[in-house]
Amino acid sequence: MTIQRERPGATVDLIAKAQERVLPKSGVVLVPYQAEWGAPNTMVKMTGYDERIAETFGEVDTIELAAEGGATIIGYRMTNGAAARASYTQPDAIKIEALYPGLRGNDMKVSIGASTAEPGKKELQVKGPIKTEKFSFAGTDELVTKTAQSSYVRVTKLGTTAVADQDETQLQGGASGNATLTAADSTALFTAVSGADFDSMYLPFDDPAIQAAAKQFMGDRRTKNKKLSTLVIGGNSNDDGNMEKHVERSVAQNARYVVNCAIAGQHNNGKTYGSLQWAAWVAGMIAATPAHESLTAVVVPLKKALKDWGYTEILNALSTGTLIATRDGDVYIIESAVNTLSVLGSNDREDYGKIRVSMTLDQIVNDLMSVGKKYKGKLSNNDLGGAVFVGAGQAYMQIREQQGAIDTGWTFTDLKNGVGDRRGFLLSAKPLDAIEYFDIDWEVL
Incomplete structure (x- = not known):
């Protein structure tokens, strides 16, 4: 019963995936x-x-x-790990820290005085490069809560002393985390983004x-x-x-x-x-x-x-x-939307050297894989379960054909080779390139 409730979603999700691919925001x-x-x-x-x-x-x-x-x-x-956040501190009261580390935090200015919006309360003003933020508060706890939404700072309670008024002052102590990028930085980058x-x-x-x-x-x-x-x-x-x-x-x-x-x-x-x-x-x-x-x-x-x-x-x-x-x-x-493929390998074709063709291949595989992962473990490994995913894939491919991303004559079939938790599917499709060369034969009459 649970599997049946999930089945329509596979088709709908793949249709949505296909339709998204004509939108830049996708x-x-x-x-x-x-x-x-x-x-x-x-x-x-x-x-x-x-x-x-x-x-x-x-x-x-x-x-x-x-x-x-x-x-x-x-x-x-x-960053190189040495970046530090700029801050301002009132001992045993509060610490106001820049949201992010770096030298830009030193440009933030803070002041504390009587509230302009709520009489009887104090107000923290934070001047940043885009706007000035104002937070009215009766006590430290309220200030901490409200500044959790700040684009510039975060406030930490240090003790029981009441927050004192403060003329406009700059945050201090921000340190840059920039340095010349090295091979070690690239290795750390690849590790961090590998699953994205x-x-x-x-x-x-x-x-x-x-x-x-x-x-x-x-x-x-x-x-x-x-x-x-x-x-x-x-x-x-x-x-x-x-x-x-x-x-x-x-x-x-x-x-x-x-x-x-x-x-x-x-x-x-x-x-x-x-x-x-x-x-x-x-x-x-x-x-x-x-x-x-x-x-x-x-x-x-x-x-x-x-x-x-x-x-x-x-x-x-x-x-x-x-x-x-x-x-x-x-x-x-x-001049021409080419990638770096110029010497063909055993699994390459000449049209793979065009960005449009390569991106179509990648998008289709990524879309099918993303929906497949969402529904893995929810379809039984039999012909009925395979048919459900095939139906979803075919609905997706029909839209990609209508968009002009692939040519007619494509197929998406169930290999019906399910053993244990594995099952195979075969997709056959031709990505379409764009016309770039117009050869015109002119017969003068």
């Missing part, structure tokens, strides 16, 4: 970053502008670049050895954790004008789940970024763009490229799977 991009504010060494999901402002004050360029396409951000602030679900990941390292380790990490996630996603890398800013260096990175990766960004130059916001920072924008666009659409010819918010590539350099980039932006009239566009 895409998730992981953005590791360094900053002076934000939850340290913790994954934080940010689904919109307000949440990004609350978490980073909008001061982390790579997060803002990744969010431009509308993707959901999972931010991971990397995301469509693409921005890598803030330009070291070729770390990029190789990141490729291995992403490959292991695919085979061992069954979590399929795309890695986006960039290069050292000193090499951004050299196409040979960009090509070297692509050749070293040669994987359909790795995209190499060679975009560099001034953003429309007036700031100049290297390919390592622009890789965050690419990662966000990959996550945000529905799988039935291609990134080819998408306008890049690039005001002036570091270098306008020549014809030979463009061909070298395309042949090695290097993602570049080229000038097209008054704007820059992505």
Whole structure:
């Protein structure tokens, strides 16, 4: 009886999954970053502008670049463990501490005086970079409770002494947790995010050895954790004008789940970024763009490229799977939405070298796996249980076909090989690429 109540949900969930995939908000991009504010060494999901402002004050360029396409951000602030929170203390009364460690906490200002909203009470004012917060309180316990909702501080009760008035004063003692990123930092990062679900990941390292380790990490996630996603890398800013260096990175990766960004130059916001920072924008666009659409010819918010590539350099980039932006009239566009796969392996095909095709493959597997995990242990291992999941999968695939993500003629079948707690299913489908070359034969009459 319990199994029967769960069965309709499998189909509904998969239909919902399919419908989500045409919405930019369904895409998730992981953005590791360094900053002076934000939850340290913790994954934080940010689904919109307000949440990004609350978490980073909008001061982390790579997060803002990744969010431009509308993707959901999972931010991971990397610190060296030495970060400290700024604070202000009244002995035996209260301690007011910045919500997060880092130098930005030293900019917070606090004052305590008569309440402007509730006569007879005191009021704590906290001035931060976005707004001023006010908390009226009759006693320490009320202050502690109310400030639990603060975007800037947390208050701790130290003793029984009453809270005294205080003129405006800055919090002190905040220490930065930033340092030059090392291989050890990358190892800690991979361990921390290995179980997360995301469509693409921005890598803030330009070291070729770390990029190789990141490729291995992403490959292991695919085979061992069954979590399929795309890695986006960039290069050292000193090499951004050299196409040979960009090509070297692509050749070293040669994987359909790795995209190499060679975009560099001034953003429309007036700031100049290297390919390592622009890789965050690419990662966000990959996550945000529905799988039935291609990134080819998408306008890049690039005001002036570091270098306008020549014809030979463009061909070298395309042949090695290097993602570049080229000038097209008054704007820059992505020349071709390619990943780094250029030399085919035993299980590769030529169309796997396109981001759209690769993302479609990953999305379908991830969606089927996520719903399968939700319902594992709830369907009996017999033909009836298998048929329920097949029905759910077929409903999902029908919508993906209607979206134009896959071609007609797909099949999803039960292999009817259930033994113990294992059962096999076979999915056959052809992801659709986009037309990029228009060959026109003109017969002049």
